[in-house]
Amino acid sequence: MKKIIALLLVATGTAAFAHSGVKDPDVMNRMMGMSELAKQMKVIGSMHMGQEAFDAEAVNAALASIAEEASYIPSLFEVEALDPKSEALPSIWEDFEGFTAKANTLRETASSLAGTVANADDLRPIMHQIGQACSACHADYRAE
Numbered sequence: 001m002k003k004i005i006a007l008l009l010v011a012t013g014t015a016a017f018a019h020s021g022v023k024d025p026d027v028m029n030r031m032m033g034m035s036e037l038a039k040q041m042k043v044i045g046s047m048h049m050g051q052e053a054f055d056a057e058a059v060n061a062a063l064a065s066i067a068e069e070a071s072y073i074p075s076l077f078e079v080e081a082l083d084p085k086s087e088a089l090p091s092i093w094e095d096f097e098g099f100t101a102k103a104n105t106l107r108e109t110a111s112s113l114a115g116t117v118a119n120a121d122d123l124r125p126i127m128h129q130i131g132q133a134c135s136a137c138h139a140d141y142r143a144e
């Protein structure tokens with residue numbers, strides 16, 4: 001399963017080499033999963049900032065991708081893998097249930113918003129809600 005996800009991420013053009021120096025494959029896979037989330041956020045964010053023309057279909061698709069990627073987070077972090085470049089905190093494995101709950105919040109938020117986007121005014125609350133779901137987990141489980 002993890003291998004398939006990693007291959008998909010490479011196939012979709014996520015910069016696999018942005019994390020050069022990371023040797024642990026589990027750490028690499030979860031970093032690529034996070035990069036994929038960031039990529040989808042950028043799709044929405046660049047429209048929000050007016051850098052790209054508003055495209056409801058693209059926003060709905062990005063939200064669906066975020067929901068799907070969020071559903072992989074627990075399995076990507078299942079192994080307590082460490083790497084000097086990793087920002088993952090030990091609290092993830094001390095409280096895997098709490099960590100999984102944060103991933104579920106992101107998945108549920110993104111999937112409930114996917115398909116609802118109709119105009120550019122929808123972008124601000126979306127950025128806010130999704131951004132909050134990302135940082136709620138980062139605050140507790142990622143060293144920043």
Ligand code: HEC
Pocket residue numbers: 019027030031032034035037038041066073085086087088089092099100102103106130133134135137138141142
């Ligand atoms: C359930 C917890 C959780 C959620 C939800 C979450 N993240 Fe993360 N994220 C992490 C952890 C833990 C790391 C550190 C991983 C590591 O360095 O091993 C991380 C790392 C990252 C990184 C750095 C990856 C790298 O290359 O080192 C980015 C970018 C990122 N997250 C973006 C996002 C975005 C955007 C969202 C929301 C759409 C999000 N994350 C939601 C837990 C989460």
